[in-house]
Amino acid sequence: MEERIDRIRQQLHTHSYKLTPQREATLRVLLEHEEDHLSAEDVYLLVKEKSPEIGLATVYRTLELMSELHILHKINFGDGVARYEFRNENAEHHHHHLICVMCGAVDEIHDDLLGEVEQSVSDKFHFHILDHRLSFHGVCHRCIDKVDINDITNVKTNIPS
Structure with a gap:
């Protein structure tokens, strides 16, 4: 997990962003639940358990930023709920x-x-x-x-x- 966090830190730095503690907490939750296709609300509830000071808006902004930077995929399975998953760094296409x-x-x-x-x-x-x-x-x-x-x-x- 630490290697992945370091690579993301570098990706953020390349785009003039920092890996703030709030962003890191959000990313760690996603990494811990990588197979679960979490919604923003799911991520928020899990982040809040570890870092109660982080608000829902911060989680939303972090997820959107990570999607814009192609660190995460924002996906919808037809039920109107956006879910997030990490892009496979080595794959040519989305799975x-x-x-x-x-x-x-x-x-x-x-x-x-x-x-x-x-x-x-x-x-x-x-x-x-x-x-x-x-x-x-x-x-x-x-x-x-x-x-x-x-x-x-x-x-x-x-x-x-």
Whole structure:
């Protein structure tokens, strides 16, 4: 974690920002819960446990700054809630998500399965693609035994449009 904090400190310095104690506390919470796709409110509640003096507005400003500097991805799974996750420093593209419409779990796919599709879109539309994101909505392995597959159409109504 300390190496990651040091790299972020350098990224901030490059853009003439400092890693303030409030920013560091926010980043540490995100690092500790890296697999959880936390909302700003989730981050705030966890930061407040460790640093009660930090306000919600400070957490929001920190998350927005980290998104603008491409340290974090700001993502929305169709439910109107922005969530944050660290960008993979070594990945060419953002990873993809499996979103369970039953329990709300979000699992990640780290394989880039869209190389050919991306090339086809780029060629056909003469469009230089910088990144892509893909989300699959369905029933996760944890819930699949709890739902009658014959009644899966009822589950589809929970999929955000």
